[in-house]
Amino acid sequence: MDGVANTTQASILERLQEIFRAELDDDDLTIGMETRQVDLKAWDSLAHIRIVSGIESEFDFQFNLAEIEEINSVRQFVDAIRDHMQ
Amino acid sequence: MTESTVRPSAKLPLHALPWLPRPAARMREAIAALPADPLQALDAMRALAQAGWEEADLRQLGRRTRSILKSAPPSFAADARKQGLVPVNLLILSASTANHLADSLIGTAIRFGFLLQLTIAEYEEPEPWLERHREELKRNPPDFVLVASDNRMLRLAAPLGDEAAATQTVEAALAQVMRIAEVAFAATGKPVMLQTLAGDPDAPQINMDLGLAGSPRHLASEFNRRLAPQARQAGHLLLDVDGLSASVGQGTWSAGRYWYAAKYPFAVAMASLYADHVMRIIAAQMGRSRRVLVLDLDNTLWGGIVGDDGIEGLALGTGSPLGESYSALQRMALSYKERGILLCVSSKNDETIALDAFRNHPEMILKEDDIVAFRVNWDDKAANIKVIAGMIDLGLESFVFLDDNPAERKRVRDALPAVAVPELPDDPAEWISVFQAAGYFEQTSFSREDRQRAGMYKANAQRAAQLERIGNHDDYLRSLDMTLSIAPFDQPGRKRIAQLIAKSNQFNLTTRRYSEAEVAGLQANADAVTVQARLADMFGDNGMISAVVCLKNGMRWEVDTWIMSCRVLGRRVEEAILQHLVREARAAGASELIGRYIPTARNGLVRDHFEKLGFTKTGGQVGGETIWRLAIGEYADKELPMKIEAVVSTGSASAA
Numbered sequence: 001m002d003g004v005a006n007t008t009q010a011s012i013l014e015r016l017q018e019i020f021r022a023e024l025d026d027d028d029l030t031i032g033m034e035t036r037q038v039d040l041k042a043w044d045s046l047a048h049i050r051i052v053s054g055i056e057s058e059f060d061f062q063f064n065l066a067e068i069e070e071i072n073s074v075r076q077f078v079d080a081i082r083d084h085m086q
Numbered sequence: 087m088t089e090s091t092v093r094p095s096a097k098l099p100l101h102a103l104p105w106l107p108r109p110a111a112r113m114r115e116a117i118a119a120l121p122a123d124p125l126q127a128l129d130a131m132r133a134l135a136q137a138g139w140e141e142a143d144l145r146q147l148g149r150r151t152r153s154i155l156k157s158a159p160p161s162f163a164a165d166a167r168k169q170g171l172v173p174v175n176l177l178i179l180s181a182s183t184a185n186h187l188a189d190s191l192i193g194t195a196i197r198f199g200f201l202l203q204l205t206i207a208e209y210e211e212p213e214p215w216l217e218r219h220r221e222e223l224k225r226n227p228p229d230f231v232l233v234a235s236d237n238r239m240l241r242l243a244a245p246l247g248d249e250a251a252a253t254q255t256v257e258a259a260l261a262q263v264m265r266i267a268e269v270a271f272a273a274t275g276k277p278v279m280l281q282t283l284a285g286d287p288d289a290p291q292i293n294m295d296l297g298l299a300g301s302p303r304h305l306a307s308e309f310n311r312r313l314a315p316q317a318r319q320a321g322h323l324l325l326d327v328d329g330l331s332a333s334v335g336q337g338t339w340s341a342g343r344y345w346y347a348a349k350y351p352f353a354v355a356m357a358s359l360y361a362d363h364v365m366r367i368i369a370a371q372m373g374r375s376r377r378v379l380v381l382d383l384d385n386t387l388w389g390g391i392v393g394d395d396g397i398e399g400l401a402l403g404t405g406s407p408l409g410e411s412y413s414a415l416q417r418m419a420l421s422y423k424e425r426g427i428l429l430c431v432s433s434k435n436d437e438t439i440a441l442d443a444f445r446n447h448p449e450m451i452l453k454e455d456d457i458v459a460f461r462v463n464w465d466d467k468a469a470n471i472k473v474i475a476g477m478i479d480l481g482l483e484s485f486v487f488l489d490d491n492p493a494e495r496k497r498v499r500d501a502l503p504a505v506a507v508p509e510l511p512d513d514p515a516e517w518i519s520v521f522q523a524a525g526y527f528e529q530t531s532f533s534r535e536d537r538q539r540a541g542m543y544k545a546n547a548q549r550a551a552q553l554e555r556i557g558n559h560d561d562y563l564r565s566l567d568m569t570l571s572i573a574p575f576d577q578p579g580r581k582r583i584a585q586l587i588a589k590s591n592q593f594n595l596t597t598r599r600y601s602e603a604e605v606a607g608l609q610a611n612a613d614a615v616t617v618q619a620r621l622a623d624m625f626g627d628n629g630m631i632s633a634v635v636c637l638k639n640g641m642r643w644e645v646d647t648w649i650m651s652c653r654v655l656g657r658r659v660e661e662a663i664l665q666h667l668v669r670e671a672r673a674a675g676a677s678e679l680i681g682r683y684i685p686t687a688r689n690g691l692v693r694d695h696f697e698k699l700g701f702t703k704t705g706g707q708v709g710g711e712t713i714w715r716l717a718i719g720e721y722a723d724k725e726l727p728m729k730i731e732a733v734v735s736t737g738s739a740s741a742a
Contacts, residue, residue, distance in 0.1 A: 018114070022146060049348040050186060057142045057355070065343045 009033070012078050019054040023047060037072040055081065097511065098138070100334050101359040105508040105524035106138035107499070113143035117150050124154045125165055128196070132171065133503065135197035141190055141357045148189030151196055155203075164709045166201060170687040174200040174368060177228040179212035179270065181239035182351040187361065194361035198369045209349070211239070212266045216273050227274040229599075230368055232325070233266050235281055236351045242283075242309060244300040252299035256308045260316060267322050277371055277601035279323040279364070282310040284331035284352065287340050321584070321602030323367050323530055327352075330359060333523070363525070370528040372599055373589040376506055377527075378480055379422060380471055382489035383433035383440055383462070387419075387452065388412050389514070392443050393436055403449025411515045416451035418518050423456055426536030427527055428478060428543060430459040432470040432487070437462040458543050467494055468501035478543055479652055481591070481688065486526045490514070531602065533582040535629040545625040546653055552625075560727060563657060566623040568728035570659060572666050575609040575616040575633075582630045583618055586649050591688040593650040595681070595695060600647070613638045614646075615670055619663060621654055621728075628654055632663060641677040643667075648681075648695070662730055664699050668721045681714035
């Protein structure tokens with residue numbers, strides 16, 4: 001059970017990595033589950049919206065406004081994506 | 087989702103740009119595979135950009151373009167221009183967010199052959215911004231200004247049912263936008279693009295509201311209805327955002343959550359469509375819209391194969407639903423002919439049989455006479471299109487090719503990348519809307535000449551026949567009984583002058599583009615000598631065929647702009663115009679005329695223009711620019727094979 005969850009998490013993280021690199025315009029950026037908005041200078045409020053829209057087009061679902069406002073870490077993104085994909 | 091997973095028969099939404107072929111790979115991989123040389127990379131990106139990418143992909147393309155330009159050497163712009171990649175500077179004024187559109191716009195621009203540089207003013211009323219940046223704009227003006235006004239900037243509101251208050255509200259908003267346009271034009275001297283207001287899906291959707299003064303739908307529709315003619319009158323460009331939003335659906339267009347989260351003016355996914363429209367208007371204004379529609383015959387203009395099925399076996403006209411759809415397509419082609427688009431035919435067929443269908447099928451809407459050039463044979467279509475381009479003397483970048491057969495489309499696209507070849511859905515009933523959405527024939531102005539253009543090209547064919555009969559070129563010119571009418575720029579001619587300036591690429595010495603408002607400015611400028619010329623002959627009126635702007639610089643008059651329609655090449659019109667300029671210069675006491683040739687990818691035709699006219703080369707620069715001089719005192723009047731009726735700048739008429 002945990003194995004499956006971890007695989008999903010790993011594959012989501014891998015796709016998120018690409019989105020973060022593209023939207024923050026940094027090809028060398030490495031993110032992890034523990035990365036938070038406060039850790040990355042480039043992850044400002046406008047970049048946040050770009051990341052949100054990048055995720056929406058990559059995973060083909062929509063965040064609601066409350067999620068857009070509340071999410072401020074990679075872990076929260078991964079959890080929200082998993083919720084929406086179920 | 088990758089585009090390749092979309093079934094070809096699935097109907098694509100408009101913001102997927104369905105007229106473009108689907109991407110063959112993922113953008114990330116395509117970008118990773120780009121050549122290292124910046125110029126080669128841009129060329130490859132231009133080819134890549136011809137596919138229907140979605141917004142996120144376009145942004146990647148835009149981002150890479152930006153980084154290439156940032157690290158390119160200073161000589162790069164000139165090299166890129168030689169390959170047909172033209173730098174364009176755009177200033178966007180928005181009271182909402184606009185920076186997130188930058189990379190989509192840049193990625194779209196490269197599809198049109200533009201290297202877009204952006205200045206973006208966002209979250210701010212445009213007027214104070216323009217005021218603060220006045221000096222900077224004067225020093226370094228953009229090529230275009232886009233006033234990206236939206237509902238939030240204009241805040242249209244009036245009490246329900248109060249006609250006077252509603253009118254006042256709309257008037258005030260119009261005055262605000264027109265003032266911004268005026269200030270932007272005064273600050274930059276460049277064309278200004280205004281936007282209509284998108285319908286708001288969050289407004290009450292009550293049916294009667296369109297007629298209820300003060301309701302949001304009434305105010306927005308009144309604003310749009312009045313803005314369009316005012317913009318046209320003032321010579322501004324119009325981006326019909328309301329039309330775009332209506333075509334995809336207001337709910338799809340609307341930013342929704344993204345307005346609350348980030349003040350986006352419209353939904354993220356719409357950026358591809360919005361950017362395409364911004365670029366097609368800029369392209370049209372820069373003389374890069376298409377002018378020729380080449381049509382296939384079998385299963386494109388009619389259903390069936392005329393060689394196999396015979397005329398009576400074709401699906402065309404009121405007999406069948408399929409026949410009706412082909413009739414509608416023919417009507418669409420005819421409607422473009424009325425806008426000045428040249429219709430041609432390229433078909434693999436027996437010419438006699440194909441012409442027989444044109445002449446004898448009772449339901450044919452297009453007649454033989456509507457077609458400027460026929461190439462009906464068994465040759466390769468790409469080769470035929472090249473022949474047509476030679477016949478009517480227009481470059482391949484003016485061409486659109488419409489064919490039902492995917493293999494033929496791909497073949498022409500591969501062989502002639504400059505030709506636009508729309509993808510078509512399987513069902514002919516869906517073709518027209520896709521074709522119309524592509525906007526190949528975008529225009530920013532309309533003049534009487536547009537409607538007559540096809541006739542003019544036909545008359546040219548008759549002249550060619552006359553020349554063949556007479557043989558001697560001078561005798562032929564005299565036999566044409568030409569009258570050249572020369573006058574300074576004036577109000578009635580302004581639209582056509584602006585259009586000539588916008589569209590002429592080949593016979594254009596400096597390729598300086600002036601908007602209608604700028605043309606009006608030149609007309610009023612006492613230091614500018616302006617010339618418009620019309621040519622008529624025994625085969626018909628060619629209309630206005632040349633425009634020249636000379637800037638007085640004391641005794642040295644410099645030719646700022648010299649444009650002529652290629653329709654009248656070889657008629658010695660340029661010699662007559664020079665003679666006119668010399669007379670004006672002499673009368674004003676000027677001592678010399680200075681000419682300048684600035685090369686582009688398309689104006690090689692006039693490289694030796696000034697030399698042929700007797701000017702002496704006085705200088706040249708890297709990049710091929712040359713400077714020429716003619717001493718007024720050394721010019722001797724010539725005997726020219728035409729009657730010249732001239733109105734000189736002082737207002738008195740003379741005949742020579």
